[in-house]
Amino acid sequence: MPTPFLERLASALNSTVESLKDALALPPTPKLAQSYKADDRPEVREPVTFEQILIEADVPPDPRALLMTTENQDG
Template sequence: MSPAGGRPSRESVLDAFAVESEPGRSTLERYLRLYPEYAEDIIDLSRELSREIPEDVAPLSAADQALIDAAWLQHAKAMPAAPVDPFAALTVEDWRIVAKRLGVPRQVVTALRERRVSLVSIPQGFLATLAEAMRSSVAQLEASWGSTQLAGVRSYKADSKPVVGEQVTFEQVLIDAGVSPERRTGLMEGAN
């Protein structure tokens, strides 16, 4: 119960008292003699352990149940709503339409969907167009960008656990997707 001969902690003493096989008066007196510094806590625990629990509890009255229900509704209203992930609602076909509307290859929208693109590198004009194409708002997109871990976005069988890659800039994603320099300049300036 005690490390290297020192006095046991309050928690250790109370844990030991709680699991005593003979929880009577003699056990209580022994613990009070051995650990007078924890006397108040030991006595409180003894009272709690010896308290009888009624087995025939009457069912709640209708008035009591109504009070509980009202309190629960008030509590539920106070809870913040779960943030909506605008990326989760779109199907594969929706993503094709988004790519076409934005005039970018599908691998660009895949990188956006998987949030592999650094949010701060995306021009506000493009972000606004993306939000509109996704039937969302810029605020919803921005809120969902940092709150999602992306390791499980795609489902593949693999020999090792998937890892989240580092984010890259929007311009780098456009370059990697083979977007022409002219189109890339237009997208970076927010033109569509």
């Protein structure tokens, strides 16, 4: 994820970029699997880029470009 985005997210969460990076680096733990029965075992997906996540979430090109920017537009 772009550092400026992480800085804005950390600020919004009243956290630090380092704490946020540490939390995001943890392996996924499917805690919901304990509460729900599934026919198949949950699979962990390979990491994808932040931009690919935005594309898959149908974020339009202009807002996506703003999120991917290297400068903090909030001034």
